[in-house]
Amino acid sequence: MSSPAHPTGPVASAPAPGGDHLLEPPLPYRMAPRLARATKDIQLQQFVATATRLKDTKRIASFEATFGDRLGAVRDLAASIKQHTLDHLDHYLEQFIDNAQRAGAIVHYAADAAEARNICLRIARDTNSTLCVKSKSMVTEEIRLLPALEAAGVKTVETDLGEFILQLDGDAPSHIVTPMIHKDRTAVARAFVRELGAPYTEDPAQLTGIAREHLRGLYRRADLGITGANFLVASTGSVVVCTNEGNAGFCISGTRTHIVVAGIEKLIPGPEHLAVLLKLLARSSTAQPLTVYTTLITGPRKQHDPDGPDQGGVHIILLDNGRTDLLRRGGPGGAREILRCIRCGACLNACPVFRKAGGGHAYGAVYSGPIGAILTPSLKGLHNYPDLPHASSLCGACGDACPVCIDIPAHLIRLRAEMTGLGLPRGMRARKAVIALWTFLLKHPRLYRLAAATQRTILRALADDGPGAPDPMADRRWLSALPGPAAAWTQHRDFPTPPAADFRSWWTAHERARHGGRDS
């Protein structure tokens, strides 16, 4: 990594390694090229399908076994806790800041990604840190912290196994919780041979062991640890970090300095609310009752504690970075609801589009899948991510999976409506005209019937002659190639034409036979 002239400058514009490009593409981001590749990559789709389907099935079974009929009430409670906190976020943030400071943590305020990066760099410089171990965190991906630290000369290592492998490969996470669903063991084996000089093995246990030993060597030398936060507890000033691997424990407690980067939506009022949200978080992610390590950090080590970060060594960076824009839009169905998200990844695992898109890279941003499709355009602008709200069949699986009852399909539709109002994206102007004409026909029944009859005549004429059917209602012809934009349909499917007979003619005859012509 070359050393930039201004280490604390606008790092986002610094040349990025290939992998970062995946989550920070040129804007506006259009999905088509990546989708075209992903939908042709059957192996990729299989990796993603296997990973997500298994988790989805286990999630459903786990909730059924744990809560049974009460699941709805528990989700409602979780949603109300998060919503209440967001509705009074100023109050709970103040409380959190006061309590965290009282416990000895240093709280920082970052209006945007650049400010958050700069605060991290300043802390690294002030503590003379040269080696940073970092736990997996979406928010640090969001602010692109790692390249900034590296550019400033702080060697930074991702310690979550999946993220570690992705870092070695110059790749980027493709799932909020399980970042490496798009890769298989052979890719790991090759990366370890190439980057670590390890012997070639495809055995996941041996590969994990290689990473464990390598990372332990780094933990012993590291002087800075960075994590995100799953929750911030207002009444105690605690930071809650959940991991299964235990890597966050090394980043939190094994170095002199610990930096927490947390979005402001992570607040909850009190520790009692953890009893509800933690029960949903791990089950939604991986069908576990709780993550293996659920860590509450309340300030630096106390006077007689043998280990843990020094006095003045715990820093909490509160990040806005567009969140207040969502907060501003409260009320039922407003964007504020999106901030309830606890990043469990259940909606990604439930989503058939996510599977077919080959995982998160197709979404061109840190937050992918259904939640990403509403969160990314909300944080970064609809004009920058015009495709995301449209790349959904609105099947509703995501909304049903969400443990905090975010009605994701409703937000997708809301964003589509906002885009229509903004005249976005350009390519959809033609569609807008078609829909206006279509609506006009539908408001005028005679024209509608004329159009329907014309459509039937044209489509049946275009179609090859069918074999015919004795029942004209079942006498259907098929088209294997439609013209114009409708050709998209017949790329993958045949198109059924209207049958020879139509409903209204039948109804007229039926009415006549039944009542002598009484009309409804």
Place this chain on the structure above:
Amino acid sequence: MTTRADFLARIRDALGRRAEGTPIPPPPTDIDTARTVPRSATDLPARFATAAAAVGMTVHRSGAADLESCLAAILRAAGARRVALALTPGMHRLAAESAARAAGADILPPPSSPGFEPHYDADASITDVAGAIAETGSLVIASGPHAPRAAFLVPPVHIAIVREDQILPDLADFFPTLAPDTLPASLVLITGPSKTADIEGILITGAHGPREVHAVLTA
């Protein structure tokens, strides 16, 4: 640079609030809606044992008199040569020290901040707990003068001594008891051995932390 006042003012503005200190309604309190183990449950050790086994821990039941031999057997089975202890002075600590001697293992000195040295050299650790949760099979470990965080994290084998009367039914019985004045710097709920499934979804234990977690239930 964004100050606390700027930061909060922006949020207050987004929420449409005029001033700080506006009274707010209480947060939801019906935590029991999410309860899965009744507060009155009497079979907590059995429930804990079932839940802990389900998440991959090994559960041992031991009388007060057998504690030392139970710990020594686990240390021997693990082939532990160096043991880290994180126990407050008392009966459990004495039993752990005797068990280490009986198993022929050296007891490591506590770690010296910063960092976890010398626990990277430990083969096993024995800790006590601040509590346990029957619902999830979790061990609750609080940092303190005799409880380094390295002990439950770094050695490949972690042995936790749990008194049966420390077991709470449900997370809903545990979290509401936490108060800012009594919280340790680090409070960890451990629910199984360190795990990863990042490679093809295949579950591997011992990703970064212990490969084995033993819960020794004692009266």
Place this chain on the structure above:
Amino acid sequence: MKVALLITCLTENFFPRAGVAAVKVLEHLGCEVHFPRDQTCCGQPMFNSGHHAHARDLAERTVRIFAPWEHVVTPSASCAAMVREHYPALLADDPALRAAAESLAHRTHEFASFLTRVLNFDPRAHGLRWDGAATYHPACHLRALAREGAPDATPALLRSIDGLRYTPLDRADQCCGFGGLFAVTYPDLSGAMARDKADAVRATGANALVCNDAGCAMNITGACRRAGRGEAPRTLSLAEVLAEALGLMPEPRASVGDENGSEAPQP
């Protein structure tokens, strides 16, 4: 009981037999069925694509057209969900219309749900017989209806028919990929999802696919036919299965055949 048929535009134009079957079954069960001729489309395509002013106009006219009837029945799950879930909010700007929309939302039923929940239809009392192997794709919009406490009644009805060998679809609840305009704006995603569904249909070995939503039916039957190189299971609605099982279908060929050539718009 007076019932108005909300046939919906896709059913009317692409699956008219489903509408005929719904009328016949409802009449057989003692309903007086009406067909308000000014009905066109519930506005779902406009709503889902974010053209809410247009959707609102269509919702308003649908609310007015169906105001007179005690019950409104539709053979299309997604249109039932459109009326029930979204109309009140779409018309919220006008209190009177909103009230009318809420009333319509309560009076509107998906066909299978109407049979079991309003008519208390007991299949065993009717000597149903339908010979063949069938499978069933539940439209995703039934999720929304199920959340309101109206779980999908179709599988139980299919199982209760003598002679019908019912095989559930593998991953039945996975979306077929239709999604309205999604099918043509993201053809590769939509097509891949449709192929999965077609594979699942083929794996059942069924010669009939039951589906209570015209959009899903167009998509799945088209995908099955493409995968089968022109061969595909027959796709039909629950109403058609019941009409056939009750001996009400097929319609006498001559009476419909007379109108076969009549493709002029009807007044």
